[in-house]
Amino acid sequence: MNDSDAHAQEHQESGDVVVEVTGCPQEDARAVFDVLRHSFVSDRPADDVPESESETRPTVWTATVDVSQTRQDARPARLTGPVTLEAQGGYWAVDRLRRRLSDTFTVKVVGTASGDQEQEVRLRLESRDAA
Secondary structure (H helix, E strand, O other): OOHHHHHHHHHHHOOEEEEEEEOOOHHHHHHHHHHHHHHOEEOOOOOOOOOOOOOOOOOEEEEEEEOOOOOOOOOOOOOOOOEEEEEEEEHHHHHHHHHHHHOOEEEEEEEEEEOOOEEEEEEEEEEHHHO
16 A cells, blocks of 8 residues: 555544534534543543634634544534534544534534545534524
């Protein structure tokens, strides 16, 4: 196996998903990241609070989660309004993340981009009672 084949296989089997949350108040971003941190290993520590960087431009909050193993059952969470989430990673990893989010929120796929080894999915999240 050459280096590029080994890298492709490693990347394909990775459970890492890069998550971006935008278009929402920081308390909604916090709710989404709390659900992800509760469910999977995340690079965001528990005491990390998303902060807005600008009053005039949208803020994008980012985290990387490893969906290889599920930590705990989904926990309830409420959002003040719809949240846009973009997830990028391997096909099975992004699907696993989407299914876990569906345990807590109403999730609608609003866009996708596919590659050989990974995909990018744009999701719209809402509180369950809002659907």
